[in-house]
Amino acid sequence: MIIISSETIAQELLEKRSANYSTRPVLRTNELAGITFNTVMLPYGETLRQHRKLFYQVLRAEVSISYHEIYSRHANELVINLLGATRDSLQQHTEAYSGSLIMTVTYGHLADEGSFLSRAHELLDIAKQTITPEKAAMFTAFPFLEKLPFWCFGGAFALMGRCRELCEQLFDEPFNEVKAQIADGTASRSLVADFLSQAHDDTGEDIMKAVALTGYMAGMETTASVLQAFLLAIMLYPDVQSRARAEIDQAVGHDSMPCLDDRASLPYLDAILREVLRWNPPAPLGIAHATSNDDVYDGYFIPKDAIVMVNQWALSRDEDMFPDASRFDPSRHLTVDGKLKETVVNHFAFGHGRRICPGRWFADNGLWSAAAAILAVLRIDHAKDSNGDRIDVKPEFNTGLVIHPEPFHFSFEVVNTTREAHIRAMMNSR
Numbered sequence: 001m002i003i004i005s006s007e008t009i010a011q012e013l014l015e016k017r018s019a020n021y022s023t024r025p026v027l028r029t030n031e032l033a034g035i036t037f038n039t040v041m042l043p044y045g046e047t048l049r050q051h052r053k054l055f056y057q058v059l060r061a062e063v064s065i066s067y068h069e070i071y072s073r074h075a076n077e078l079v080i081n082l083l084g085a086t087r088d089s090l091q092q093h094t095e096a097y098s099g100s101l102i103m104t105v106t107y108g109h110l111a112d113e114g115s116f117l118s119r120a121h122e123l124l125d126i127a128k129q130t131i132t133p134e135k136a137a138m139f140t141a142f143p144f145l146e147k148l149p150f151w152c153f154g155g156a157f158a159l160m161g162r163c164r165e166l167c168e169q170l171f172d173e174p175f176n177e178v179k180a181q182i183a184d185g186t187a188s189r190s191l192v193a194d195f196l197s198q199a200h201d202d203t204g205e206d207i208m209k210a211v212a213l214t215g216y217m218a219g220m221e222t223t224a225s226v227l228q229a230f231l232l233a234i235m236l237y238p239d240v241q242s243r244a245r246a247e248i249d250q251a252v253g254h255d256s257m258p259c260l261d262d263r264a265s266l267p268y269l270d271a272i273l274r275e276v277l278r279w280n281p282p283a284p285l286g287i288a289h290a291t292s293n294d295d296v297y298d299g300y301f302i303p304k305d306a307i308v309m310v311n312q313w314a315l316s317r318d319e320d321m322f323p324d325a326s327r328f329d330p331s332r333h334l335t336v337d338g339k340l341k342e343t344v345v346n347h348f349a350f351g352h353g354r355r356i357c358p359g360r361w362f363a364d365n366g367l368w369s370a371a372a373a374i375l376a377v378l379r380i381d382h383a384k385d386s387n388g389d390r391i392d393v394k395p396e397f398n399t400g401l402v403i404h405p406e407p408f409h410f411s412f413e414v415v416n417t418t419r420e421a422h423i424r425a426m427m428n429s430r
């Protein structure tokens with residue numbers, strides 16, 4: 001296994017030599033769990049090319065921004081929900097935001113959105129527990145284990161069958177519902193509806209089904225994790241929070257809500273989001289790539305089928321690139337005259353080369369909309385204990401493929417009642 005801990009080497013290998021570094025390790029557990037349809041797991045080849053082409057068609061920068069009203073609507077709901085959030089429900093609120101946003105953009109309005117969301121969440125939970133590298137290694141080393149019924153293994157493994165069942169249901173059901181809505185003229189705009197409005201054969205439809213379900217599985221938790229880290233960061237760094245709010249007030253006026261059209265006038269907010277991704281990249285070890293052929297780099301022999309990981313955590317702590325790296329400092333992404341140094345969404349947190357995250361524009365727009373709405377209406381601060389003393393919080397994160405801040409105490413207060421009234425009125429008018 002090769003672990004890359006430098007941005008330069010990540011670019012040298014995964015980008016400049018991408019033809020050789022773009023497949024994925026073969027994990028037997030993906031097949032057993034029935035999730036080989038998932039774009040993230042696909043080996044390099046024709047099916048992957050078709051998936052990525054479709055992702056590009058439906059989620060590239062220009063298309064992704066055209067869903068701006070949906071982002072705003074969900075961001076407004078999030079703001080109101082956060083007012084009632086507790087230490088233990090913050091994760092749930094942020095996941096509800098990212099999950100329902102992805103679902104709405106992907107499928108439009110489903111008759112039973114709750115059922116889709118709860119089953120998709122269940123699928124993700126089971127998948128996370130069953131497809132870990134150590135479990136994949138166990139089945140590769142001892143293939144006879146596959147002959148045993150899954151319940152023998154207990155724990156999450158006993159749920160492999162349920163995982164397959166959920167995949168089958170969620171692959172077809174929402175897609176077929178949108179198809180029926182198109183036939184009776186009730187479909188709202190969505191990726192699937194846009195896709196179905198053009199002519200496609202069955203193969204094309206299966207790819208769209210896979211892309212649609214992958215979007216939820218790949219995007220829900222990552223986006224929610226960044227949102228939680230954003231809230232933690234602006235609570236711990238109140239000067240950053242005040243400066244971002246002042247920038248919004250100045251650019252859009254005290255009574256209006258910021259929207260994606262205002263983005264170019266809010267460089268500091270973008271710098272904050274880039275810094276959140278750098279400060280604690282949500283997938284600190286990325287997703288494993290694998291080599292298709294032998295290679296030699298800088299005198300080192302790298303064999304075919306080697307697993308190649310990018311240690312994003314190490315990249316984020318590179319003191320040459322990011323002096324005083326553990327400090328949360330959005331200004332490092334700005335020029336001296338306050339402009340963004342990088343204007344494109346090309347952050348290492350989204351990966352490298354031909355497998356770079358194809359949902360990055362969508363994630364970026366969703367995160368921006370939520371962050372802008374939160375800052376425009378709410379202030380997050382440390383909570384106080386029963387004696388009125390501030391409860392200190394250390395920035396601690398859990399471990400896993402996708403990490404989250406550990407639950408932390410906080411308090412929200414409304415800082416702009418006009419905007420709050422405005423978004424409540426918008427929500428009630430629907």
Ligand code: HEM
Nearest residue numbers: 039040215218219222223287349350351352355357359363
């Ligand atoms: C802040 C949120 C997100 C982060 C940090 C993130 C990060 C990543 C990373 C690190 C990878 C692996 C890249 C590599 O192998 O080099 C990836 C792959 C992927 N992401 Fe995201 N992602 C996010 C949101 C999303 C969203 C919202 C979607 C879709 C709606 C999405 C869809 C995908 C897909 C399909 C892949 C697999 C691409 C492939 O294997 O070719 N992601 N993402």
